[in-house]
Amino acid sequence: MSQLLGLLNRAKYFLLFIVLELISFFLIRKNNVQWDVTLFNSSNAVVSRILKATYGAKEYLYLKKENTSLALENKALRKQLTQAQLLAEERPNGFYLADSIYANRFDFTLAKVANSTTARTKNYITLDKGTADGIKPGMGVIGPKGVVGQVKSCSEHFSVVYSILHSEFRVSSEVVNKELKASGESALGLCVWPGESRSVVDMNTVDKFKPVSVNDSVVTSSQNLIFPSGILVGNVKSVETPTNGAFHTIEVNLATDFGGLTYVYIIDNKLSSEQEELEAEALANE
Structure with missing residues (x-):
């Protein structure tokens, strides 16, 4: 206690100065309208900046929660979109209708x-x-922008996925453009990573007589067991048509940025087991 009193005694002139300064500002503010308005505006500006900084901090703290909420909403929308696309698949003369x-x-x-x-x-x-x-x-696994890969193995709480950036992973795909739609044709092929750039894959076995151009969309085909048809793989980066070969040589820019991937959607094809069993039985009976 004596130390505190000693400290106050040593600082008594400084404390007196502070008190007199406060009294002076109070008297100036009370008797001078211009000072009163200036002080009011200044205090408002300071409070405004503090509130803005506080709001920015809160927004940052809740960003993770907001991202999760948006990802969940996108999951529900993705399911609805897939159902709508499969029910409304375009086929010539409407001869096919999915149930x-x-x-x-x-x-x-x-x-x-x-x-x-x-x-x-x-x-x-x-x-x-x-x-x-x-x-x-x-x-199958997709991201917000397109195809990601396929589940390889699982533990109780984790899964390991073959990325499309895997030399042994193949994606049944097709090129989509106006000419192909108008003629009712499909330009089918397989997308495979050549092991170079993480943003480019090759598309093989596309018939060279099918019209393919740079910037055409490449999506998953209907001949696909793990992905719904129409999921974006990427866009045609380059296309070469050999004179002797039977297929185009196509490079595809991937839609998914694997360097910034945070949330993905794992796809369960509830009819895949039935299809696989039937196909295996047919092969066994040959």
Whole structure:
């Protein structure tokens, strides 16, 4: 206590100065309208900046929660969009119409990327969903912008995914453009990563007589067991048509940025087992 009193005694002239300054400002403010308005405006400006900074900090703190909320909303919209596209698939003269069971066969689970690689010849992505969430090997994985890969293996709470940046992964795809739609044709092929740039894949076995141009869209085809048709793979970067060969040589710019991937959607084709069993039975009976 004596130390505190000693400190106050040593600082008594400074404290007296502060008190007199406050009294002076109060008297000036009370008796001078211009000073009163200036002080009011200045204090408002300071308060405004503080509120703006506080709002910015709150917005940043809640950004993770907001991103998760948007990802969940996108999952629901993705399911609705897939159902609508499958029910309204364009076919010449309307000879084909998908039933509701076929259109509703895909389900989606939101997952977050826990780890990933892009610099190897066989790249993988680890997700924070596993068998406890109904995930199984073989399921397809897409991102907000397009195809990502396929589930390779699962533990109870995690899954490892073959990235499309994997030398052994193939995606059944097709080129989409106005000419092909007008003629009712399909330019089918397989997208495979050549092991170079993480943003470019090759598209093989596309008939050279099918019209393909730079910037045409490349999407998953209907001949696909793990992905719904129409999921974007990327856009044609370059196309060469050899005189002797039977197929175009096509490079595709990937839609998915694997360097900035955060949330993905794991796809469950609820009819895949039935299709695989039937095909295996047919092969066994040959």
